Amino acid sequence: MKITQAFTFEAAHRLPNVPATHKCHRMHGHSYRVELQLEGPIDPATGFVIDFFDVEHAFGPLLQQLDHHTLNDIDGLENPTAEHISMWIWDRTKPLLPALSSVKVYETPACWAEYTGE
Template sequence: MANPIITKKYRFCASHKYVNQAWTEEENREVFGKDYRNHGHNYILEVSITGPIDPGSGWLVDLKQLNVLVKTHVVNVLDHSQIEQDVEWFKDKQPSSENILIWAWNEIFPRLDKGTLHRLRLVETHSIHTDYYGPGE
């Protein structure tokens, strides 16, 4: 029997700007368009965990513990930040949804007590979301 997957949603607001320092301003504007300027999003981060159900609690993960982990190491770090300026990991990376998910995975995965991180989804706008299932084998 396959294990269930539980998903918890977290919300945070953050701003970012896309810029490649090796490019001219014209090249940056051509590639990034209006995203070359500082702008923000009201993000939704979905954290999906899978694993066997604990027979005592009936849960596959303790949501209180998951909340502390995700809020401490991801949400509170990103909330109301200028991502590429305030989070050291992004100093030499674009603050894209793809990179945010890789960073968040690296913050959550090694700290999980129970269950296995199955998927992260970052909703950036009403029409764009990005999924990440980990680095693979």
């Protein structure tokens, strides 16, 4: 069984490793959406793979680090592409949520990166 819980945050960033002429080189912001997918058996007693409140509790502190901040200023996100953000979230969330199977980070409704721990 797979379950997904979504979170949103607002943040600014710039991409320092693109040419100065690239529009993402300048500071700008996004309304990010993060989807954490977890996979595992359904517990026969609870009926859950994992309680969504437990997912929220595990991810909440990271969400606070990201929301309404400049991502470039966060340790490990100096080049905050959607790809790097998804890996950053994975690395900090997987130890707390062993059933985590995927992290998706949407910069816009039509653009996202998905990391599965490769």
